[in-house]
Amino acid sequence: MKTQTTIRRIYELLEAAFGPQHWWPADSAFEMMVGAVLTQNTSWKNVEKAIANLKSRGLLSPPHLRATPPDELASLLRPAGYFRVKAKRLVNLVEWLLREYAGDVVRMSRAPLADLREGLLSVKGVGPETADSILLYAARKPTFVVDTYTYRVLLRHGLVDESAGYEEIRELFESNLPADVTLFGEFHALLVAVGKKFCRKIPRCGECPLRGLLEHDAGQSAHGLRHSGSS
DNA sequence: GACCAGGCACATC
DNA sequence: GATGTGCATGGT
Numbered sequence: 001m002k003t004q005t006t007i008r009r010i011y012e013l014l015e016a017a018f019g020p021q022h023w024w025p026a027d028s029a030f031e032m033m034v035g036a037v038l039t040q041n042t043s044w045k046n047v048e049k050a051i052a053n054l055k056s057r058g059l060l061s062p063p064h065l066r067a068t069p070p071d072e073l074a075s076l077l078r079p080a081g082y083f084r085v086k087a088k089r090l091v092n093l094v095e096w097l098l099r100e101y102a103g104d105v106v107r108m109s110r111a112p113l114a115d116l117r118e119g120l121l122s123v124k125g126v127g128p129e130t131a132d133s134i135l136l137y138a139a140r141k142p143t144f145v146v147d148t149y150t151y152r153v154l155l156r157h158g159l160v161d162e163s164a165g166y167e168e169i170r171e172l173f174e175s176n177l178p179a180d181v182t183l184f185g186e187f188h189a190l191l192v193a194v195g196k197k198f199c200r201k202i203p204r205c206g207e208c209p210l211r212g213l214l215e216h217d218a219g220q221s222a223h224g225l226r227h228s229g230s231s
Numbered sequence: 232g233a234c235c236a237g238g239c240a241c242a243t244c
Numbered sequence: 245g246a247t248g249t250g251c252a253t254g255g256t
Contacts, residue, residue, distance in 0.1 A: 081251080084251075
């Protein structure tokens with residue numbers, strides 16, 4: 001099956017199975033940026049606790065975060081794991097936002113996508129996934145977010161091989177879909193939803209909505225993977 | 232108690 | 245340029 005058809009089919013199947021995801025869960029664009037850093041290699045549940053800590057102290061703003069002593073900030077981020085590194089990364093991001101855009105996410109969002117992406121990636125602690133999450137969900141730029149679940153789902157259905165890198169996968173989506181912020185946001189959220197439920201490191205494909213894909217997918221036998229039973 | 236979670240930077244070869 | 249390692253809490 002043609003790659004573009006398969007990509008779009010995946011979206012249809014996931015949308016039908018899970019419905020609208022309405023990502024990113026946050027009360028403000030700045031909160032999304034904070035969440036994007038805190039969720040690095042960490043479950044969202046833990047991130048919520050850390051964000052609640054910041055909110056309860058009234059620290060969820062660029063100036064307040066920058067002014068918070070590192071040790072205090074780290075202790076508030078404790079539930080999110082890697083709390084010392086994340087405290088530093090958060091401050092790096094906030095200092096960049098204050099320096100470049102006066103701490104204003106709306107002003108930030110007016111910058112062209114390519115420039116903004118470059119700027120975000122220049123921040124220590126912001127890698128491609130964090131940058132694209134911020135670009136897509138906070139700045140509303142049409143860039144596709146690639147995470148471990150995205151990689152796993154594609155690998156499992158033979159759309160990429162194990163050596164596929166971040167940019168390759170991002171290209172795969174962006175070149176086969178219209179550049180639509182809402183579509184990209186929903187698609188990424190749906191990939192996380194299906195990933196969480198079925199496509200873990202040890203997959204449990206039982207009722208996975210993507211089960212049918214492999215049978216129609218040319219070259220499926222090459223990668224040797226199958227949707228396995230739920231046993 | 233092991234394994235995993237919506238990564239990233241840095242060291243080393 | 246590829247590969248390995250530290251970072252850390254909380255749920256299954």
